[in-house]
Amino acid sequence: MPTPSAGRRFKDAIYEQFARVAKALASAHRIELVDLLAQGPRTVEALAQLSEMSLANTSQHLQVLRGAGLVEATKQGLFVTYRLADGTVADLFLGLRGVAEGRLAEVDRIKREFLAERDQLEAVDERALRRRVRDGDVTLIDVRPREEYEAGHIPGAVSMPLPDLVKELATLPKKAEIVAYCRGPYCVLAVEAVSLLRKKGFRAVRLEDGILDWSAHGFRLEASGVK
């Protein structure tokens, strides 16, 4: 084989770097971690629990992500908190998700299959939603864990983590419509929330968007101080 030219060596080296980023994302587990971190910073332990992986394994996958510059870690006391390095990483995740949704028929199939086991859950138009939330026409609930709500949520939303939902039923309006959202189209929290609310006689629908989609559409987010 001939010795490569300088231009070829340059290209190979550059494309190899781009591939490094893709390689870091070329694992379902690591993509899940990125998805979780897009909701806000998290400790290793929390990530391990949410992703249902062992602690050591979670830690290792996080190292891989860090090696590709996708996440950053800061140590506060005993805990190491990871966060996305950059807004561009969240955009990259959205891009990946978008291509998968648009180009891989399996995504639609899997989604349909899963939702078929549950109720048929129609989506909600986010443009109309914005107006109706402002007018107090609907109650918008954020059913993610409290920390994620605090790290950023849709303006006007009330935090109501799924596990607490049953206890909080009394605070919800019986007549007005309730809209629930969580991490995004593939997060099951809102699906379960709506399912539960309907069983209890409420009028509830699900918003497919998570905060990532919401802000990608150019809308603002709101954050709370840490409790």
Place this chain on the structure above:
Amino acid sequence: MPTPSAGRRFKDAIYEQFARVAKALASAHRIELVDLLAQGPRTVEALAQLSEMSLANTSQHLQVLRGAGLVEATKQGLFVTYRLADGTVADLFLGLRGVAEGRLAEVDRIKREFLAERDQLEAVDERALRRRVRDGDVTLIDVRPREEYEAGHIPGAVSMPLPDLVKELATLPKKAEIVAYCRGPYCVLAVEAVSLLRKKGFRAVRLEDGILDWSAHGFRLEASGVK
């Protein structure tokens, strides 16, 4: 190990699909193919030549990309032409490149190292460029292969493929500034064009953007009919 819940199986399946897309891009060769296809449709043979891979190898990498829904193929007579499946694929490539540029120090290092062997080539502000091209203040040349120019180019640019540049020198202004561009920041065609022009006594600078960057900034492209 306990049987995974329905929600977990759903998540795993979905994230696996996202990872499929990332896996397709987790190879320097395949990213180069995507980069080339972002300039316009190409036959397998052309791609093999441009990427300096064997035909069989190129074909196989293209199959992988096709399997992930990133490219599409159409057969016209003897030739199979590949193209990006979608504008979102080009965006994904830009996202990948952007993260790599922003987060991996190596990218900058490699670039600097390569350019050091050549002249120091300053970039050009594309906002000012637009105005100056419109005013006829500069001559903008597109030094990519003719087909890529025809598939889409910056408005006002003249096609002047690098191999033909020497022959065309007479048609270029001796006094006005010449701006050369090619496929993007990591394409070496414009670097060499500027280098050559300067040696011949022209005032030439390089535009880092390729058509992908140009249209990502919201500017229009122009296309020619096939010759």
Place this chain on the structure above:
DNA sequence: ATATTATTCAAGCGATTATTTGAACTATGG
């Protein structure tokens, strides 16, 4: 100091997977 907790590191295992080349094969057109 010592114990405790959170995280990382190192080693190892098993298995899979990716890359590439050359040859065989298919399809198209002259």
Place this chain on the structure above:
DNA sequence: CCATAGTTCAAATAATCGCTTGAATAATAT
């Protein structure tokens, strides 16, 4: 039927992966 463009297959190599286990490190509390 032959040349061309592309795909596919087989095979060899190499590499990497993902996960577990157990020890190491680091910060904090007692």
